[in-house]
Amino acid sequence: MTRIASCKSRTQVKFQFNGETLTAFNGDSVAAALLASNAGPFRTTPVSHAPRNPYCMMGICFDCLVTIDGVGNRQACLCEVTDGMQVETQLGRRDIAK
């Protein structure tokens, strides 16, 4: 995805996705930040390991589940991205330790 030209300038945020440094803007959800960078998939399913990306962006579908700063099962569409945040793809079911 991409950002449209008609945008006010906002503070940049740097965060990591699976170890790679990406940039986003203050006020982006983690989901918007990842989609804008064409990063993904957000998670793979527990049943068939199929890749998934956000479907609803409003907290309903849970297809945006990622691990954020070591905590699994976070809805990327409901969390705001912050500087230094560590985001990882959630593989299958939530790791019991996370």
Place this chain on the structure above:
Amino acid sequence: MTSHIEYERRYDVVVIGAGPAGLASATSLAEAGLNVVVLDEQTAPGGQIYRSATRSPISDPKILGTEYYRGAELVAAFEASGAKYVPQAIVWSVSPGWDVGVSVRGHSFLISADAVILATGAQERPFPIPGWTLPGVMTAGAAQILLKTSGVVPDGEIVLAGCGPLLWLLAAQYLRANAKIACVLDTTPRSNWTKAIGYLPGFALSPLAAKGAKLLLEVKSSTRVIANVDSIKAVGESGLNAVEFTRNGTTQKPIGAKTLLLHQGVIPNVNLSMAIGCEHVWDDTQLCFRPVTDEWGETSKRGIFVAGDGAWIGGAVVAEHAARLTALKVADRLGKIAAGELSNRASRDRAAKQRLVRGRAFLDKLYTPAKQFRVPEGETIVCRCEEVTARQLRDVVALGCAGPNQAKAFLRCGMGPCQGRMCGVTVTETIADARKVSVEEVGYYNIRFPIKPISLGEFAAIPTTDEAMKTVVRELPPGVTS
């Protein structure tokens, strides 16, 4: 554990959700002198329709259109009213009393109130087609949220598909933002026109008509719209590559696209009102379950109100009027309205709401989604979380599975993290179709608290009195003891 989040243990009224209904009701209640708290899942007020209304990064107001900016007015009035706002607040239980269990950034609280207003709005109707779980396929609403909150649009070719006002609105907004729409696949069944035509006068007289006509013209004059589309398939390996479809039953040339945005109307968010135990009915026109409410929005549970699209799909402006009516009733019950004044004070919002409701009937009839897009067959996924297909669901029905709750036991259908929010209405309609019985007879999932996943550690850390603790213990999930 104590928390850094400021809250009181008791309010006169808890409002859940900060869209048009939540904001309008809370503002009226606070202005009436009541102590109100609004618990909102989002990080800023506005709900979905007015998402980021006060802080959208989009600098050209023409892109989203004037109606979007009504949200900023609502938020300003709300902020001036003195009502308390708690962002990132996820409500996981509401128990008699009323006690509201809410989780805020990993800490849970119980808040008690005399009345609770559910302003949890609507969600998009599921659109189960082959390939709808592929990355690159999302709802039109999701795409609109990306645009409003972050100015993000898909790059490359975009296909929009489905029916209903939001699809056309998004198409217009994309065109204004110079996003590349390959085409719009219009799935509105031609036969809907005959059902809708009788409601045209009411629609023509409502403010909805002129707006709608302008929008359609704007889209149709600058992008390809393919009508009478009666099947759609999203194809790709690790993400969408193409959209296959038929028109009047005939296969058409597939369209290469990286993004497919689906929409076929919205339905009330019923998880919370269901879990509370409010009575619900199947709405034959809007094809969804909705809570039974009186003219003020009060449910079958005294003190639990539903305002806005969570009670009946009428759109943002209807939600605002309905919410003010609810607020009046609550204020009246809590002694803030002079005796005999209630009906007088309600007359303006009631009349304005009525005018819009009359216009809505036409849209409901015209945009009733076709059966094949609601009631899937074959390998199409019904439950996205547990990847249950329509065939599996129909097979267990043939073995005697009579309803959604049994389907859970057979297939884990509806037992994934979304707790049936996404598949509920599809599962019910598909079972009804397979059994050849009515939707009412099949019923809906039994929804139980906690309605959002919260960790046991969080339960254990709730700052609480003994009495309040019992409320939580009553609501612990099966198999967990305190």
